Every structure is written in structure tokens, then in C-alpha cells.
Amino acid sequence: MVIWRSVVGKMWLTIMGLVGVVIITIGLFLLEYIDLKFSDPVKIKHLFIYSGIVGFLLTTFFAFFLLTKITNPLREMTDAANRVAQGDYTTRVAIRSKDEIGELANTFNQMASELQTLIRDIQHERDHLSSVLRSMTDSVISFDAEGEVILTNPQGQHLIEEWNSVDWSDEDAPVRDAHVPGPLRESFRNVIATGNDLTAKVHVKSGVWSVVMTPLAATDSVRGAVAVLRDVTEEFRVDKMRKDFVANVSHEIRTPLSMVQGYSEALMDDIAASPEERRELVQVIHDESLRMGRLVKDLLDLARMEAGYLEMNFQHLDMNALLSRVYRKFAALAKERQIALSKSEEDPSLMLEAGDGDRLEQVLTNLMDNALRHTPSGASIELRASRVEKDDGEWIEIQIIDEGQGIPPEDLPYIFERFYKADKARKRGASGGTGLGLAIVKNLIVAHGGTIGAVSEIGVGTTFTILLPTTTRSASS
Secondary structure, eight states, X not given: OOGGGSHHHHHXXXXXXXXXXXXXXXXXXXXXXXXXXXXXXXXXXXXXXXXXXXXXXXXXXXXXXXXXXXXXXXXXXXXXXXXXXXXXXXXXXXXOOSSHHHHHHHHHHHHHHHHHHXXXXXXXXXXXXXXXXXXXXXXXXXXXXXXXXXXXXXXXXXXXXXXXXSOOOOTTOOGGGTTSXXXXXXHHHHHHHHOOOEEEEEEETTEXXXXXXXXXXXXSSEEEEEEEEEEOXXXXXXXXXXXXXXXXXXXXXXXXXXXXXXXXXXXXXXXXXXXXXXXXXXXXXXXXXXXXXXXXXHHHHHHHHHHTOOOOOOEEEEHHHHHHHHHHHHHHHHHHTTOEEEEOOOOTTOEEEEEOHHHHHHHHHHHHHHHHHTSOTTOEEEEEEEEEEETTEEEEEEEEEEOSXXXXXXXXXXXXXXXXXXXXXXXXXXXXXXSOHHHHHHHHHHHTXXXXXXXXXXXXXXXXXXXXXXXXXXXXX
16 A cells, blocks of 8 residues: 555655644744854754754654554454455454554454354354245245245245246236246236235146245335245045035935935825835835945945044955855856856965955955946856965955946046946946945955056956955055
């Protein structure tokens, strides 16, 4: 730094000027007295020279004194301020005096300490917020007023990448909305325009998302918006299933109740003219009451299964004996309907370490009954069982293969849902089924740690395949 640009340099030059002015003034006013004292002009010249030298030395010493006491501490504080500005909040300056410079240095150190504490607290809050965002299962996305993403958690980033892969063509969308995913654009515009919170549900592909968007308010405007998104696909599906279940139960019960009410009113009004007609009406009432009883029983069983309250009696089970019982149960009925019923040969290896014989018989009875009801005369049904080995262990595979009219491909994924009704070829007939049989079958198989599936082809037939683990295995496995 050039000396005359510093505070000390300016003071030194000022003092030098003042000394020169004083010497000149003194010389002008005391010149006649000097002439009386000093007769030799050379001595007068030497007096002024010595006085100037002494004044220069005094002012120079004073300047160096000020340089040590003022300029160097100020320069140190300047360097320290630069380091603080660059992020080194641990920087401190030495306090060398108790004057104003020392107080300034002490104040600077206090300011740096407070700033360090503040920045540390801000970093802790930021880390805490980052941890909270990372641990959230919901997606959090923050936009500025132009639609740019300024903050998001990993779930939100994944959602943005997934949604950006879809073409959300919107010719009327303003340029500032270009970075906002398509499903959120309308909500973003409303929040930015009104400054109010907004809650909505958006459907993206096969998923449903609950969106809560809140504005980021500035002093006199909205500077952005924060969107919290939750995947409510499962809740939406369960709610739809609940509504469908209530509607189906109401429909299933309404029909037999109407018939019971109608035929009972007919009996009360003596519409039946003969004992045979009365017996027929009573028989209809009896059949419909049994149907309602079966419906209530199946609903209670299914509710207990899904709630995990179904009692299971697991024990060592010989599948050959079980298959033989089921085969004998349906052999006469199949012969009566002219359907060829066959069973695979007995295999000594078809043993379950833990199985409930009554529940598995209920499963096979339900599937065999369905096969008989939907297989025409002259066709065949095969009950087949074998031991298979897979990567996760050994299983017993049971198949019920019929030559019925088959299930349409669009209905096949839903046959294990409650109150499932396929097309006319597979609908429930006069047998009075409740529509809950396959749902109960699936729950019983899952309770054994197994799986069940079906393949079907229209006009060819349907094959139900059950896989049961030979060793004890939890239902979740």
C-alpha cells in the first residue's frame, strides 16, 4: 500500500505540512529578533535547517508510532474480515491495546463468534431438515415462482424423474411452468395466483397421489410453493373395494330377501290354492334362507381369515388320503352328469409336514364343485398331484384341470376377489353360490404358506394350480 494513501500517511503529510507552516511563520515573525541574536546569515540558515530536521524526525517518529498502533491492527482486521467472508468463521484478531482500536478488535471477535454460532445453528437445522426429508416416505418438492425445483428429498427426486419420462403436452402452459411435472401444473398455478393452500388427488398411470401444496410467502408476493405428495393408490383401491363390497353384499342379500318377503306375503294372502303350491313356496323360502345363511357364514369366515383370527389345526398330513376322499366325494356326481373324473396315482412322497386337512379339503371341494358346475357332459376333469422342486425348496403341486368353457382373459386376474362374477359361461347358477368361494380358497392356501393360480382358455378349459410347501413355512414367505 502506498504510504500517502493510508490514514497514517495522510496524517504524516498533514503534520509535515503543519510543521513547515509553523517554521515559516515563526521565521517571518521572529526574523528581526533572530537578526539581533544571530548576526551571521549562515547561522540563521543552519537554525532553520536544524529546526526542519528536528520537525521531520519528530513527525516521522509519530507516523511510525501511528503505523504500529493504528494501521497494522486495521490491516489485520481487514484480512480477518476477508477470511470470515470466505467462510472461515474461526478467525480472530489479536487485541493489543485497550483504546478504540482494541475495542474495535474485541467487537470484531464477538461478531465473528456470534456469526460462527449462528452459522453452526443454521447448519444443524439444515442437517436436521435434510434428515427429516430423507426419512419421509412422502415426496417433498419445493418450487420457486418460476417453477424451478429448488429443494426435494430422494423420494421426490425419484418421482420427478419418473413423471418427467411421461409426455405432458400442454400447449397453453406458460414457459415458467415447464419444469413443473404435468400433474402438478394446475395446482402450482392456482397456488402461485391465489397464495392459498391447495389439496388435490392426481391420477398418474395406474397410481393415485394425494397432493398438498402450500405457498412460500415473501413480504409482498409468493416466491414459490412446496408440494407434499403421498402415494394413496392402496388406500384408494381399498376404499373402492370397500364400496364395491358393500354394494355387492347389498345386492346379494337383497335378492333372497325380496324372494323371502314376496313368497311369505303370498302365503299370508292365501295365494297358493293347493298344498303342493304352498310347499313349493315354502321350499323357495327355505332355499333362499339357506342361501343367506351361507352368505353370512362365508362373510364371517373371510373376515376372520383376513383379520388373522382363523383357527388352523396344523399336523402331519398325507395328501394321498385327502385326494382320495375328495375324489370319492365327487365320483358319483360326475358319473351322474356323464363327466369323466380321474385322479393321479398315489405317491408316497406327497406328505405335508404341517397342514390342516379339513381346510385343504374345503379348498379342493370348492374347486372341484366349480369344475363340475362349469364342465359340460362328455368332458373330463382331472385331479392331479405331484412333488416338485424349486429354488426355494420342495413343494406339492395340486392341479384341478377341467374341460369347461373357460374364463375370459380380462376376468382371470380378478377371480380370487370377493363377489367375483365372470361372464355368462362361468356365472353362478341355480346352486346358490355366494361368490366368496375362491376368495376363501386363496386365504386358506396363503395361511398354509402356499400359492394358488389359474390359467384358462375359452373353449378349452381351466386349470387351477396349488403349491403347498412340504416343510413348515410362514404365510409371508
